Amino acid sequence: MDLNTLWFILIAVLYIGFFVLEGFDFGVGILLPFLGKDDARRRLIINTIGPHWDGNEVWLITAGGATFAAFPHWYATLFSGFYLPLFIILIALIFRGVAFEFRSKDENPRWRSFWDWAIFGGSAVPALLFGVAFTNLMHGVPIDANMNYTGGFWNLLNPFALLGGLVSLLGFILHGAVFLSLKTEGEMMNSALRAARRLWPPTVAVLAAFVVAMYFFTDVLKQLGINPGPIPIGSVLALLAAGYFIYSRRSGWAFAMTALAIVFSAATIFLVLFPRVMVSSIDPSFSLTIYNAASGQYTLRTMSIVALVFVPVVLAYQGWSYWIFRKRLSEKAEMHY
Amino acid sequence: MDVLNLSQWQFAITSVYHFFFVPLTLGLSVLTAIMETIYASSGQEVYKRMAKFWGTLFLINFAMGVVTGIVQEFQFGMNWSEYSRYVGDIFGVPLAIEALLAFFLESTFLGLWIFGWDKVSKGLHAAFIWLVAVGANISALWILIANSFMQHPVGYELENGRAVMTDFGALLANQYVWTQFPHTVLSGFTTGAVFVFGISLYHLLRKKDEDVFRRSLNLATVFGSISILLVILVGHSQTQQLVRLQPMKIASVEALWESMDPASFSLFTWGDEANLKDRFALRIPNLLSILAYNQPTGLVKGIRNLQAEYEQQYGPGDYVPSVFTTYWTFRIMVGAGLLIFALMGLSLYYIVRNKPLTSFKWARFLPLAIALPYLANSTGWLLTEMGRQPWVVYGLLKTENAFSPNLTPGMVLASVIILTLVYGALMAADVYLLVKFARKGPEQPEGLEQPGAAGAD
Known part of the structure; x- marks a missing residue:
């Protein structure tokens, strides 16, 4: 395996990690107005993700930084090409991040309600748009011979991409509902499980539809990279298993399964792409690949050493922080947010 | 206005805005860590109340630094795609390392610090805020390594019209880094110190919680005096370096x-x-x-x-940058720095003489000095970046060749306007909370709640 492939895998892992981790805190944020019937419950909901959301978001920042370092042309084409959707995501993340810290620092109900809606919107918009963006990556977008995106904003909102957005939106909400049921007790746990039961059938439906559509709308069956084989089916199966555990009220297993469904879905996208990183709909030869978009070998080697040393350390302490906060929260617990 | 101008405006607005919050994060994290370390080692409750009070202000400020930082990381690709293609091989590396080494550390241990007061031992909890402080300052190191390459490119070769990294060690050893990094970090320490100094003095003048604020003021004065002295000395050698490099x-x-x-x-x-x-x-x-x-x-x-x-x-x-801008930003920065130096010296003098500043009538104007480091920090960056024009990478790539060719002026105009409005509104909310919590003062020690408060519920 060459370094270009290694970095493709590492970046894929970073994005997948981001979807699995930030996915549930997006979901919890979206559920906030629906399950948080009063202020005490809303605080409880926010505090379940309190210690984690920021660390989860760093997976995205690191993915962005790694893309910049390892595949500058991918970073340049993607971020300038998807300018407006990315900008909307950034505004959403800005409001959301500030809202967590600000909302409980003032008693005024209108102040709190404003930031609660910021958490909702700041979670829902990226949850939808990340699905749209990644579906477009494999669907193909107009990229010219100079690696510049030539389409507009509306190009990105094609039906297939919107279906992908719906998958990520519903998937993250379900993932968040299961997480909430895992982190709370009593009445809140029950309402989270109820929400999960209601969300599960439509999530299965859109994911299944998406997997089928993928074979029609992309060149997954005839392209030169890796056939994802059973992995897309695996994501549907994992989601079916999640349903079983939700209905039998085993939140831990249900969470593992929604996480697995996200891993498989996102892995499918990267497998279908490989060795390309962005598909050109103008001419396949204009596509960006892990070779024509990459940094020099010296840079990749340097980055590999850094990653090899520090990624395990990061995983260890981030995992440890989840261990410290493993207990379920109740409304009586002391809360920061 | 074209895409180039608008993108420059956007970069200037987002960067100055982002750096409004960063220096306080750098300094206040260290000061809070020192306070909590004293608490953990001596067990004196007053230091815990100090750490919690300044920690709360730190958190309100930190949130803004984080969210505005995401924009910084992404807008190179969004607005400056030609720049990203040209230097990504080099510039992307410190950015990625910054995220991996610093952002994970900061965010994870900040979560542990905020939510972990009663979950781990005192010493371990103090270690959390130290790790946050270290993370914040490591972050400064890597972003300044990246910026230093733009100011004084080293360790590269040109290949097919792109800069390609040939020597990572040279990138780290870049002499520009080792003046810019201490200057910036120490300015952050100074910002934290003047912030603590000003708010403490404000409360001392009102005779509120003197236990907490006397100690805070003394600590801030010592910390700030050392920091501003070093800022000035490093700044001087930075000037001498610029005579040679720029x-x-x-x-x-x-x-x-x-x-x-x-x-x-x-x-x-x-x-x-x-x-x-x-x-x-x-x-x-x-x-x-x-x-x-x-x-x-x-x-x-x-x-x-x-x-x-x-x-x-x-x-x-x-090849001439805006003389008006560089001339005045330099003078405002240096002037503000010298005023801070005088202020810290004055405070130190009266601490040593054991005569509290609060006994002077004019002392009630001194909390306004909190504005000085902000003025110096912002003008310092405007000078650094605008003084580099017309280059985006000094001697290699001009700013006019660095922007994203696929953008339309309408798109960038929309993003500039929205960012300005959103940032302005958030700044108002942030300052509102900072003032509110700074005025409120620390939580009262347990068992000593103010009369009436207990019967309320």
């Missing part, structure tokens, strides 16, 4: 139109920028040579001479 920046800062030896320092210049000459100027002879070389004589190159030199070297073009 002579145009220095010439522009001094409104030095023609080369001079010995060179004079401008006390006040009203210049005619279009024709590169003075309308009116008051200059101190020899002083610029002294600042540049620590001796009364020595050649400092002038703007006209450098312009001619660069035209020969790089071809026709305008």
Whole structure:
């Protein structure tokens, strides 16, 4: 395996990690107005993700930084090409991040309600748009011979991409509902499980539809990279298993399964792409690949050493922080947010 | 306005705004960590109340730094795609390392610190805030390694019209890093110190919680005195370095139109920028040579001479940055720094003399000094970045060739307007909370709740 492939895998892992981790805190944020019937419950909901959301978001920042370092042309084409959707995501993340810290620092109900809606919107918009963006990556977008995106904003909102957005939106909400049921007790746990039961059938439906559509709308069956084989089916199966555990009220297993469904879905996208990183709909030869978009070998080697040393350390302490906060929260617990 | 101008505006607005929050994060994290360490090792409750009080203000500020930082990381690709393609091989590396080494550390341990007060031992909990402080300062190191490459590119080769990294060690050893990094971090420490100083004095003047605020003020004064002294010393050697590495920046800062030896320092210049000459100027002879070389004589190159030199070297073009901007930002930065130095010295003097500042009538104006480090920080960056123009990477790539060609002016105009409005609104909310919590003061110690509070529920 060459370094270009290694970095493709590492970046894929970073994005997948981001979807699995930030996915549930997006979901919890979206559920906030629906399950948080009063202020005490809303605080409880926010505090379940309190210690984690920021660390989860760093997976995205690191993915962005790694893309910049390892595949500058991918970073340049993607971020300038998807300018407006990315900008909307950034505004959403800005409001959301500030809202967590600000909302409980003032008693005024209108102040709190404003930031609660910021958490909702700041979670829902990226949850939808990340699905749209990644579906477009494999669907193909107009990229010219100079690696510049030539389409507009509306190009990105094609039906297939919107279906992908719906998958990520519903998937993250379900993932968040299961997480909430895992982190709370009593009445809140029950309402989270109820929400999960209601969300599960439509999530299965859109994911299944998406997997089928993928074979029609992309060149997954005839392209030169890796056939994802059973992995897309695996994501549907994992989601079916999640349903079983939700209905039998085993939140831990249900969470593992929604996480697995996200891993498989996102892995499918990267497998279908490989060795390309962005598909050109103008001419396949204009596509960006892990070779024509990459940094020099010296840079990749340097980055590999850094990653090899520090990624395990990061995983260890981030995992440890989840261990410290493993207990379920109740409304009586002391809360920061 | 075209995409280039609008993107420059956007970058300037988002960067200055982001750096409004970063220095306080750098300094206040360390000060909070020191307070909590004293609590953990001595068990004195008052230090816990200090750590919690300043920690709350730290968190309100930190949230803004985080969210505005995401924009910083992404807008190179969004607005400056040609730049990203040209230097991604080099510039992307410290950015990625920053995320991996610093952002994970900061965010994870901040979560542990906020939510972990009763979950781990005192010592371990103090270690959390130290790790946050270390993370924040490591983050500064890596982003400044990246910025230093733009100021003084090293460790690269040009290959097919792109800069390619050939020596990672050279990137780290870049001499520009080792003046810029201490200058920036120490400015952050100074910002934290003046912030703590000002708020503490405000409360001491009202005789509120003197236990907490006397200690805070003393700690801030010692910490701030050392920091500002070093800021000034490093700043001085930075100037001398610029004389060698970016002579145009220095010439522009001094409104030095023609080369001079010995060179004079401008006390006040009203210049005619279009024709590169003075309308009116008051200059101190020899002083610029002294600042540049620590001796009364020595050649400092002038703007006209450098312009001619660069035209020969790089071809026709305008190589002069905005003289007005560089001239005044430098003077505001240095002026604010010297005022802080005087302030810290004054406070230190009266602490040593054991005569509290609060016994002076004029002391009630001193909390306003909190604005000084902010002024110095913002003007310092404007000087650094605008003094580098027309280059985005000094001597290699001009800003006019760095923006994203696929964007339309309408798109960037929309993002500039929305960012400005959103940032403005959030700034208002942030300052509202900072003022509210700063005024409120620390939580009362347990068992000593104010009368009436207990019966309320």
